[in-house]
Amino acid sequence: MIVTLTPNPSIDRAIVIDALLRGEVHRATSSRIDPGGKGVNVSRALAAQGTATIAVLPSGGPEGHLMDELLDTAGVARRSVPVAGSLRMNISVLEPDGTTTKLNEPGPQLSPAEVDALLTATLDAADGASWVVACGSLPPGAPTTFYADLVTRVRERGIRVAVDSSGAPMPLAVAARPNLIKPNHEELAELVGHDLPTLGDVRAAARDLVADGIEVVAVSLGSDGALLVTADEAVHAGAAITAPLSTVGAGDCMLAGLLHGLSTGMRPADALATAVTWGSAAVTLPGSRVPTPSDLVGIHAEVTHSPDPSLVLR
Ligand SMILES: Nc1ncnc2c1ncn2[C@@H]1O[C@H](COP(=O)(O)OP(=O)(O)OP(=O)(O)O)[C@@H](O)[C@H]1O
Numbered sequence: 440m441i442v443t444l445t446p447n448p449s450i451d452r453a454i455v456i457d458a459l460l461r462g463e464v465h466r467a468t469s470s471r472i473d474p475g476g477k478g479v480n481v482s483r484a485l486a487a488q489g490t491a492t493i494a495v496l497p498s499g500g501p502e503g504h505l506m507d508e509l510l511d512t513a514g515v516a517r518r519s520v521p522v523a524g525s526l527r528m529n530i531s532v533l534e535p536d537g538t539t540t541k542l543n544e545p546g547p548q549l550s551p552a553e554v555d556a557l558l559t560a561t562l563d564a565a566d567g568a569s570w571v572v573a574c575g576s577l578p579p580g581a582p583t584t585f586y587a588d589l590v591t592r593v594r595e596r597g598i599r600v601a602v603d604s605s606g607a608p609m610p611l612a613v614a615a616r617p618n619l620i621k622p623n624h625e626e627l628a629e630l631v632g633h634d635l636p637t638l639g640d641v642r643a644a645a646r647d648l649v650a651d652g653i654e655v656v657a658v659s660l661g662s663d664g665a666l667l668v669t670a671d672e673a674v675h676a677g678a679a680i681t682a683p684l685s686t687v688g689a690g691d692c693m694l695a696g697l698l699h700g701l702s703t704g705m706r707p708a709d710a711l712a713t714a715v716t717w718g719s720a721a722v723t724l725p726g727s728r729v730p731t732p733s734d735l736v737g738i739h740a741e742v743t744h745s746p747d748p749s750l751v752l753r
């Protein structure tokens with residue numbers, strides 16, 4: 440069982456237009472909504488592949504009702520924590536050349552009691568879990584130490600914990616030593632405080648984090664694939680996708696594949712290949728739709744045990 444925590448979930452509305460022009464009226468060629476927020480996406484991707492998961496999230500307002508309904512329809516088990524505010528709605532504007540523009544709302548203001556209830560619900564759901572994974576931004580009202588506290592409390596129970604976030608909460612969470620982190624290229628650069636133009640730079644930064652006590656650092660690199668670093672190895676994997684439709688949630692599907700692999704006893708390199716297969720499959724799908732087993736057919740992740748450190752990343 441993999442438990443996800445999404446403190447700031449969202450209804451994701453994806454709108455397809457021909458070209459985005461600032462200040463103009465656009466007529467959409469299509470649109471869709473998906474239940475979203477990074478941890479929700481991880482749970483949706485796991486559930487779509489038949490892996491047991493529970494999504495823990497706040498729920499409030501009309502968007503909260505919609506979220507509960509969409510998750511029930513998708514067959515995702517959930518622990519919804521009632522909150523007074525309304526969940527947010529995030530917009531993705533998708534253009535035919537694959538350009539994605541995101542507009543993310545801040546999310547509802549949570550009271551200290553609501554923040555506590557979220558932590559308690561996660562620890563309750565974590566009983567007997569193989570992994571707890573906490574993902575995404577924090578809503579207003581949640582302290583920046585929220586993920587760090589969660590990491591400490593989950594690890595005290597002997598359960599493995601992963602974090603995928605950005606900004607101020609991330610260095611604090613990292614200092615609490617989660618078992619795994621999944622930054623993207625930009626988030627890793629933000630975490631270590633300098634640019635990382637090459638694969639060698641990413642590997643060095645990830646190795647420093649491993650030396651500081653993180654067991655697995657998995658860095659998603661968009662169309663450049665992903666790099667996984669542990670104390671024993673640095674492995675790269677990638678899969679070529681010719682016509683990406685939407686990259687929204689690809690990193691979450693990648694993280695879901697990785698945790699699925701690690702929780703079923705795969706070696707890290709095989710878990711990375713699964714991760715990249717799930718992440719790459721996600722970019723072939725509209726909006727933040729998650730891949731089902733049939734969507735993985737024909738996607739082959741190429742794994743390299745000695746990646747070229749001089750590769751300049753896109
Ligand atoms: N254009 C692409 N072509 C092939 N694979 C891709 C492409 N974009 C993403 N991927 C795959 O999806 C994974 C995750 O993508 P990315 O690095 O963009 O995650 P992210 O920035 O965390 O995304 P998000 O926050 O939207 O979930 C990559 O590691 C890669 O395997």
Ligand SMILES: O=P(O)(O)OC[C@@]1(O)O[C@H](CO)[C@@H](O)[C@@H]1O
Pocket residue numbers: 447449451474475476477480529541543574575576577687688689690691727
């Ligand atoms: O604002 P955050 O929490 O950083 O990111 C939220 C979000 O952009 O992440 C997911 C894609 O990874 C989307 O479902 C959602 O809209």
